[in-house]
Amino acid sequence: MTWLICGDSSLWSCAQQIAHYYQLKVNSDWPTEAQEYQLLLDHSGLSLARSCSDKSRVQVDFCGGANDHRRRFGGGKGQDIAKAVGVASYVPQVADLTAGLGRDAFVLASLGCRVQALERHPVVAALLADGLARAGNAQGEWPLSYELPAEEVRQIAQRIRLQHIGAAQWLAQQRDDSIDVVYLDPMFAHDGRQKAQVKKDMQAFRSLVGSDDDADELLAEALRVARCRCVVKRARKAAPLAQQQPTYELVGKANRFDVYAKRKVEAPH
Numbered sequence: 463m464t465w466l467i468c469g470d471s472s473l474w475s476c477a478q479q480i481a482h483y484y485q486l487k488v489n490s491d492w493p494t495e496a497q498e499y500q501l502l503l504d505h506s507g508l509s510l511a512r513s514c515s516d517k518s519r520v521q522v523d524f525c526g527g528a529n530d531h532r533r534r535f536g537g538g539k540g541q542d543i544a545k546a547v548g549v550a551s552y553v554p555q556v557a558d559l560t561a562g563l564g565r566d567a568f569v570l571a572s573l574g575c576r577v578q579a580l581e582r583h584p585v586v587a588a589l590l591a592d593g594l595a596r597a598g599n600a601q602g603e604w605p606l607s608y609e610l611p612a613e614e615v616r617q618i619a620q621r622i623r624l625q626h627i628g629a630a631q632w633l634a635q636q637r638d639d640s641i642d643v644v645y646l647d648p649m650f651a652h653d654g655r656q657k658a659q660v661k662k663d664m665q666a667f668r669s670l671v672g673s674d675d676d677a678d679e680l681l682a683e684a685l686r687v688a689r690c691r692c693v694v695k696r697a698r699k700a701a702p703l704a705q706q707q708p709t710y711e712l713v714g715k716a717n718r719f720d721v722y723a724k725r726k727v728e729a730p731h
């Protein structure tokens with residue numbers, strides 16, 4: 463059980479709305495029986511923290527830090543993810559079935575893609591919704607308002623539509639060939655060697671989410687719904703999803719993109 467902790471009385475009604483929407487328990491103090499990481503709400507937004515004074519909280523930040531650096535210096539259409547998704551003169555619409563903290567969705571949106579981002583874990587979805595709100599995309603249900611960021615970041619964030627839903631349920635509601643590209647990045651199963659290299663924010667994230675052992679079951683439906691292709695991000699040496707060989711692979715330093723192609727990525731005729 464993850465709690466939403468809010469010690470600031472001026473934010474209490476926001477905390478209650480967030481807790482209601484994501485079905486979290488809310489408290490003004492750090493609960494004694496709490497697990498390691500909890501959601502914390504203060505004037506800087508929502509974060510995942512070990513205590514109220516935790517200096518290395520995990521927060522979704524599209525306006526600064528790694529997301530901003532990647533937006534400015536990440537290589538644009540030359541990045542493997544752009545090639546895997548097929549961004550060229552036609553910019554495809556993408557369904558990101560496993561949005562997580564939204565890093566890939568933000569890269570795709572910064573390349574011009576409209577992204578339907580799905581996240582099933584309530585705490586992760588709340589963190590991502592808060593990051594999007596701070597980037598200028600508050601999607602209706604979000605009770606906090608923040609100062610607007612730079613126009614470019616705001617425009618990118620507005621291309622992302624977050625839904626707190628499981629991918630299997632969402633896919634079942636879609637018609638055949640209804641979105642250009644379906645993108646999947648399930649949590650990799652990891653071993654001790656990888657763990658030593660994992661950064662703090664990923665450790666917090668992993669302890670919260672665990673591994674996505676049901677991801678194999680999504681591929682067939684993802685291929686039905688994708689008009690042009692399905693892209694799966696894997697650890698460099700991991701087996702392909704559902705043991706199904708892709709049409710081709712793009713192998714990078716740490717990751718691999720498996721591309722399951724159906725037709726050329728271009729505007730529908």
Ligand SMILES: C[S@@+](CC[C@H](N)C(=O)[O-])C[C@H]1O[C@@H](n2cnc3c(N)ncnc32)[C@H](O)[C@@H]1O
Nearest residue numbers: 560562563564565566581582583628629647649
């Ligand atoms: C490895 S993370 C994705 C990281 C993301 N690509 C990014 O760039 O930040 C996987 C995320 O997918 C979510 N997830 C896994 N299976 C899902 C499903 N069937 N439906 C919706 N979300 C799912 C997990 O809760 C987790 O947050």
